[in-house]
Amino acid sequence: MGWKKIDKIISKSVAIIIIGLVICSFSIIKININRNRGDYFSETPDNLKISSDTEPNNDFNNAVEVYSGDEWSGSVDYTDDPNDYYKIYLESLQILEIIFDSSDYHNLYIYNPDLEYVYSTMCDHYSLANISWTANDDGYHYIRIGYDIGNSYTMNVSIPGFEVGITHPKDISYKYGNVGNVITWKIIDYDIGTTNYTIKYNSVVKESGSWSSGVIINHSIDGLLCGIYNITIEANDGKGDLYSDSVDVYVGFDIESNDNFNEAVEVLPDIEWSGEANYDDYDYYKIYLDLLQILELRFEYKSGMDPVEIMIYDPTQELLNETIVSSGNASLKIVAILEGYYYFRVFPWYEVYYNLTAIIPGEVNGLIIPAESFSYEYGTEGNTIIWKIIDKNVGGTTYSIKHDSIINETGSWTSNVDIVHDIDGLSLGSHNISIEANDGQDDFYFDNVSVNVFNKAPMIDYQGNTTIIKGSQGNYLKWNISDYSINPSNASYVVYQNSSLILNNTLQKGINIITYPIDNLTVGNYEFNLTVNDGLGIHNECAEDIVNIQMIKNTNISINSPSNITYEHYDTGNTILWNITDVTTINPTFIIYHEGIENQSGTWQSGVIVEHSVDGFDIGVYNISISAFDGCGLNITSWVLVNVTPCIDPILFPPVPEEVYLLGKPLNLQWTVIDDTINSSYTNYSIYHKGILNKTGSWQSQDIIIDDGYINTPGICNITIIVFDGLGRNASDSFNVTILQPNNNQWQYLTAGSHVLWCADSNKIYIKMTLTSTGYCSVKINGSIYDPFSTSFDNGLLYFSVEVINSSNLVFPVTTRFYIPASILGSYPRGNLTLYHYNGTDWEGIPDIELNFPSDENWMEYNCPSFSVYALGLKSSTSNGDGDGDDDGDGDDDGDGDDDGDGDGDGDGLAAFWNNYGGIVLGLSISIGIGCVIGIIVVIKTGAIATSNIDTAKRSSKKLRKIKHKFDINKLKNSIQKINEIIDELSEEQIIKLTRQIKKIIKKIIEKDKKSIEELAGELIKSHLLIKKDNIKKAEKRAKKVLKIAEKENHDVIIKEANNIIEKIHNISEKRGKV
Structure with missing residues (x-):
């Protein structure tokens, strides 16, 4: 609904005409022409004889033109159109004088050529009104005689001359790139000398010149960049008088980022904007409006696809007006009811090119903000209609409000202040509420609102169907009835139980709460029916609700009985698990007590x-107990005893180390820790080699693994570990290992069978040999030459040296030497250097590299797959000679078959054996059990195969397969002895096969023995768990069984730990006896 203004009363038009005719017969015309110096005016035509307001001069378009010297008489009042309009042509700085005489009160207004209000006054009948006003523009100016009380008047107008001064042009706005923009000034001065003026842009001089009185100064402002400019003129008349004026110029354009309210582009009136927008790039603009100013938005659809929506918003960004344009032009208008920025948005459905112009044609005298039609429920309160009238020029204001044409309220109003009208208590049905108001001047306002009063049915908020357990308390039916539209004398509600009336009461206006207890119902099913009647006769509304109640029998509550708990002090993760079951519960709860003091409470669910x-x-x-309640009158209690015992030290299971390690070989040790109560943030261990700290770390799991424990010096080394559990307790383990360096070896030239072993963990080996006339030879390993013998030898000895570097940069020198007879000292020895390797899976004795010497500078590179033991052997190039072999357990043998590691042996034919068939050297050091090392040294010699002994070899191989399943170390020794006795009768392939079988059998024996220890340790861990679960008897039985087995197999560590567990069990039993 738009704003409304009463400015015409059509029913009085006939009376106006009659009165106008009567007044016309008494009108007088008087023309006064006053010519002063410098006068510029239009003379009244001689034939013009207009003396009254008989013209329909009731708006600007029909204004009667008057001239200087005219005396005009007329009349306005509430029976006539309340305004008479006149116009007179004035030049800028001309003075307009008006002498106004009236029989009562009148309002007089002056408007400039743009119809902008510039002057007003109220004239009364007590004295003449003398008005003098100076024009600022060239063109027709308008005089409006408005109604206040009104009646006849006489008005004399004259233009006595010009006022000395300078004109003040309006501020200018134009779009960037537009042309024809000019500021025009005129200066009036009757006494001038040498004149001059300067024009400044933002205080910077732009133009200067001279001027003449009454002659226009035109200044072009085309070509400015976008922005706001303050353009000032300063003029001097040459005789001491100064004139100045200032004009603001705004130059703007459309921008792409104005796609929301916050980025709206501010515009000034009369600027035409060209823009482009699409469905995801809207254009927003804003313009500042004073109260009651009119905004007209003119839109030109230049080109595009699909329609575009044009919307105008008020300063609160509430939509005021909108339209949809598909082509051509459109116009939207609003009146500012708030002072501030108003927004308009260009919202295309797809894409549009447009021109947009914001016009402010003027303002309205006033308006009423209408109220919206609405409905409300009969009997409710707080229903109001709110109007607001905005009027800048008010006198004695009045209003009257009617209900269905009958006056209900009257009063006065204030501009821009709400008129709040209470409409509570209206009868059921539709009503017309209207307001009529006037501003005490000449403006009237009217609005009409339709109000519908309806009856709303009662609303019932109910609890719904439910099941109740017999014996539970506090059960009742409850309804909330809400109804404000009732007849209190007739409104009522009734409740039936299985068709029997149990409640019949009066319904009150508003909220009614109905309760009915049902604890005493017997087991069975019940239907309750509620009916509500608001008692309004023909407009009567009813509501109904049905609730079904089932009363059931209560069942018993049950709970499990958890076992008592025993745990070590500081142990965590100890919990009691209760399982409570009951099929009939209402808000079940529990309380847990520690030694009779409540510790925890909550709710529970069955199962x-x-x-x-x-x-x-x-x-x-x-004593930890729980009491559970089913909410229906039943409860149950359960108890658990919690025994917290002192903490025990960690249990440390040591590794099974080898007693002898080659220098530089990784130790690969692993300890197992058992400790149920630790502080994992502070657990740590320290490992010492020969009393010196070698490594520290933290542990979270049960295993501590040391995989890089190199020892870089030979001899006996003590290894000690101390483990801390983070709670002040610790455990330790200590043992010795022997670190060996390969011994120097010596043999005589033209003998064979000697070899050297060393340990390394590289994947490449480099060998460089140089043999001098004095008999010196060196070997290079891993790219570096190591020469521990810097002086030449004599007495027929040839020195042969090897050094090995492992991945930890540890150096291990090995030296060999052999004797050269003086008779052939001048000759170079002939022979081969043979390299053997152990590939990690099988023992092999097939030569991989042979280096023939003497040579000049022989470099050999050997890429090993994965090895830890290497052997260098020297093989003679002749076939004769007896030798005295070294049989000290290092794998050397002189060919007599004696290989028990206990002494020397002599034999013949070994040189020929090496010369014809080569040799295989096998050295094993096997650790079995705890602290038990068995040395098995086997010398296997290749030779011709005797056909008659093939069956013997097969039988020996068969025996080995049987032994493999028995894991008997003594039988294994006997079988190896028998193989050595027939070794000369076996083929090389059979020998290799048998040696592989021996290795696998030994491996199985080790694994069996290790498994036995691990199984016993596992049984002890189970004993610990049984103690934790408070199963003392089973824990003791299991520990004693482990102790018996460990004593039989001499496992000292297991024996010690089993005794500790048994002692712990005895301590627990003693404490419980005291309790």
């Missing part, structure tokens, strides 16, 4: 575990 932690207790025995 859902209630978990309760008992961590953090001090050492002692505690």
Whole structure:
């Protein structure tokens, strides 16, 4: 609904005409022409004889033109159109004088050529009104005689001359790139000398010149960049008088980022904007409006696709007006009812090119903001209609409000202040509420609102069907009835139980709460029916609700009985699990007590575990109980004893190390720690080699693994570990290992069978040999030459040296030497250097590299797959000679078959054996059990195969397969002895096969023995768990069984730990006896 203004009363038009004719017969015309110096005016035509307001001069378009010297008489009042309009042509700075005489009160207004209000006054009948006003523009100016009380008047107008001064042009706005923009000034001065003026842009001089009185100064402002400019003129008349004026110029354009309210482009009136917008790039603009100013938005659809929506918003960004344009032009208008920025948005459905112009044609005298039609429920309160009238020029204001044409309220109003009208208590049905108001001047306002009063049915808020357990308390039916539209004398409600009336009461206006207790119902099914009647006769509304109640029998509650708990002090993760079951519960709850003091409470569900932690207790025995309630009158209680015992030290299971390690070989040790109570943030261990700290670390799991424990010096080394559990307790383990460096070897030239072993962990080996006339040879390993013998030898000795570097940069020198007879000292020895390797899976004795010497500078590179032991052997190039072999357990043999590691042996034919068939050297050092090392040294010699002994070899191989399943170390020794006795009768392939079988059998023996220890340790861990679960008898039985087996197999560590567990069990039993 738009704003409304009463400015015409059509029913009085006939009376106006009659009165106008009567007045016309008494009108007088008087023309006064006053010519002063410098006068510029239009003379009144001689034939013009207009003396009254008989013209329909009731708006600007029909204004009667008057001239200087005219005396005009007329009349306005509430029976006539309340305004008479006149116009007179004035030049800028001309003075307009008006003498106004009236028989009562009149309002007089002056408007400039743009119809902008510039002057007003109220004239009364007590004295003449003398008005003098100076024009600022060239063109027709308008005089409006308005109604106040009104009646006849006489008005004399004259133009006595010009006022000395300078004109003040309006501020200018134009779009960037437009042309024809000019500022025009005129200066009036009757006494001038040498004149001059300057024009400044933002205080910077732009133009200067001279001027003449009454002659226009035109200044072009085309070509400015976008922005706001203050353009000032300063003029001097040459005789001491100064004139100045200032004009603001705004130059703007459309921008792409104005796609929301916050980025709206500010525009000034009369600027035409060209823009482009699409469905995801809207254009927003804003313009500042004073109260009651009119905004007209003119839109030109230049080109595009699909329609575009044009919308205008007020300063609160509430939509005021909108339209949809598909082509051509459109116009939207609003009146500012708030002072501030108003927004308009160009919202295309797809894409549009447009021109947009914001016009402010003027302002309205006033307006009424209408109220919206609405409905409300009969009997409710707080229903109001709110109007607001905005009027800048008010006198004695009045209003009257009618209900269905009958006056209900009258009063006065204030501009821009709400008129709030209470409409509570209207009868059911539709009503017309209207307001009529006037501003005490000449403006009237009217609005009409339609109000519908309706009856709303009662609303019932109910609890719904439910099941109740017999014996539970506090059960009742409850309804909330809400109804404000009732007849209190007739409104009522009734409740039936299985068709029997149980409640019949009066319904009150508003909220009614109905309750009915049902604890005493017997087991069975019940229907309750509620009916509500608001008592309004023909407009009567009813509501109904039905509730079904089932009363059932209560069942018993049950709970499990968890086992008592025993745990070490500081142990965590100790919980009690209760399982409570009951099929009939209402808000079931539980309470947990520690030694009779409430510790925890909550709710429970049938069959859902209630978990309760008992961590953090001090050492002692505690009674923990739970009481569960089903909410229906039944409850149950369960108890658990919690025994917190002192902490025990960690249990450390030591590794099974080899007693002898080659220098530089990794130790690869692993300890197992058992400790149920630790502080994982502070657990740590320290490992010492020969009393010196070698490594520290933290541990979280049960295993501590040391995989890089190199020892860089030979001899006996003590290894000690101390483990801390983070709670002040510790455990330790200590043992010795022997670190060996390969011994120097010596043999005589033209003998064979000697070899050297060393340990390394590289994947490449480099060998460089140089043989001098004095008999010196060196070997290069891993790219570096190591020469520990810097002086030449004599007495027929040839020195042969090897050094090995492992991945930890440890150096291991090995030296060999052999004797050269003086008779052939001048000759170079002939022979081969043979390299053997152990590939990690099988022992092999097939030569991989042979280096023939003497040579000049022989470099050989050997890429090894994965090895730890290497052997260098020297093979003679002749076939004769007896030798005295070294049989000290290092794998050397002189060919007599004696290989028991206990002494020397002599034999013949070994040189020929090496010369014809080569040799295989096998050295094993096997660790079995704890601290038990068996040395098995086997010398296997290749030779011709005797056909008659093939069966013997097969039988020996068969025996080995049987031994493999028995894992008997003594039988294994006997079988190896028998193989050595027939070794000369076996083929090389059979020998290799048999040696592989021996290795696999030994490996199985080791694994069996290790498994036995691991199984016993596992049984001890189970004993610990049984103690934790408070199963003392089973824990003791298992520990004693382990002790018996460990004593039989001499496992000292297991024996010690089993005794500790048995002692712990005895301590627990003694404490419980005291309790």
